[in-house]
Amino acid sequence: MAMYVVGHKIPDSDSICGAIALAYLKNQIGEPAKASRLGEPSPETQFILDRFGFEAPELKMSYAGEEVYIVDHSELTQAPDDIAQATIVGIVDHHKLGDLTTSTPLECWIRPVGCSNTVIKMMYDFHGVEIPKDIAGIMLCAILSDTVIFKSPTCTTADIRCVEDLAKIAGIEDYEALGMEMFKVKSAVDGTPVRDLVLRDFKDFNMNDNLVGIGQLEVVDLSVFDKIKADLEADIAKLKEEGQRHTVMLLLTDIMKEGSELLVVSDDVNIVERAYGKDTDAGRIWLDGVLSRKKQVVPPLQEAFA
């Protein structure tokens, strides 16, 4: 029986590229594996897949009775709905340790680095398996995406060294140019339904038994949102009600200015204001220097909820 290798719900590039890269590695070391996904690839991810000649992994929502290798999270809310009926054989991740548990021993490759694909590169090195050119390409793009081309405070020297190694393997001379091309694709919002934008990179968190949804859109210039910001705000308010969430926030991140505008709807906006030490202005807060949901947005909010 082949194991499935799958990232989180509303998959980002790290989840999709990581599933492909890890499934290939597992097959090479004699453990049959198949990449899968829990949702549609984003335009950014599709750009990466097209660029290096990959099909998107199989869309598969149910995993009861299967063996599953989890990529890029360890949270029940981000895992397949029926994960309790599956056997988790491994986790590769770079986030805080979530509430997934198992009833049998497993492998966990979790490191405080900028991207799961950096950890997957360590797995290739550990097993002495050569990374094919095209897989090196998608891994490199995933790392540039998660680290915002090394600008994110989550970026570590391990991520930078990993990208340099992968660029050599993939034969990419100017990976920064490739990264900017990718972020320009990511910045295109025209013609995309507002709900699709809100959900493009959206994660639910359990904060002291409150459901908190946090989305993020990273663009090269925040002015792309000028005409649709009111619609985005109306939509996150709807999303909050639909999911009976305590709070929904949308981070609009300007990767060139290196900061984020936070749009907030909450049952208790004081918690959010306390978390970031700033008052909201009509449901908005500008957070200078904030690029990382994981490192700069989630932990203070979790503290404020505790």
Added chain:
Amino acid sequence: MAMYVVGHKIPDSDSICGAIALAYLKNQIGEPAKASRLGEPSPETQFILDRFGFEAPELKMSYAGEEVYIVDHSELTQAPDDIAQATIVGIVDHHKLGDLTTSTPLECWIRPVGCSNTVIKMMYDFHGVEIPKDIAGIMLCAILSDTVIFKSPTCTTADIRCVEDLAKIAGIEDYEALGMEMFKVKSAVDGTPVRDLVLRDFKDFNMNDNLVGIGQLEVVDLSVFDKIKADLEADIAKLKEEGQRHTVMLLLTDIMKEGSELLVVSDDVNIVERAYGKDTDAGRIWLDGVLSRKKQVVPPLQEAFA
């Protein structure tokens, strides 16, 4: 600030030797660390420490405000009581994934192998740090203990290869003889208070919101228990009441016959009988081939509770 490296409550040799070995490694790579422990070393562990010239790590029960690297488990019930007020910076383990969570990214080195010290050896190799002779000795003993000199079904080829490497480093020619010597120390029960025996290697598990305590005593010949078995049974019944546990079990493991007698007190003995497919006889069950609590005792019981 130095991080503390600490194993589980009622520490076994893996927890104590692992804390010493990992703290040394962390210091070598420029991360100040200090080994500590959550309880007294067992006679087996004391034998290992004496043999290779180590003091027991500092006894420390409270970790609020500290950075902590967790060894040999990922369970709240086995961690320091105030672990929620500490920052978990890493976990090295070889068990099922438990219910510890964090609010910040961390490193997890978890592998489905026979012993945490086998994983710690991988960490030394990853960082390219040489293992000192005496540390190789205590790591080797911890692996022989956890794998019952390679007889346990939890033992993997990685554990065997690791012991062979460590034996070379430590200059130990006959590691099996060393293992038998260690298990003979472990088998001495004369003069030890019954409660001390029950708690010598005792772990609490949360099984579907029921507290289940499981102790294990590994000896080279079960006849050492003939005179005290009734006292052991009376004591686990007391322990069950004192801790408001649903079930307490004590595994008496014969490492030469390769099987275990299970002593059971439970609010619902049917769950236990269902788990192992055998009826109790006056609160006792003989389980042929069962050496491993982790692999052969906990998972079926957890299933039966689910």
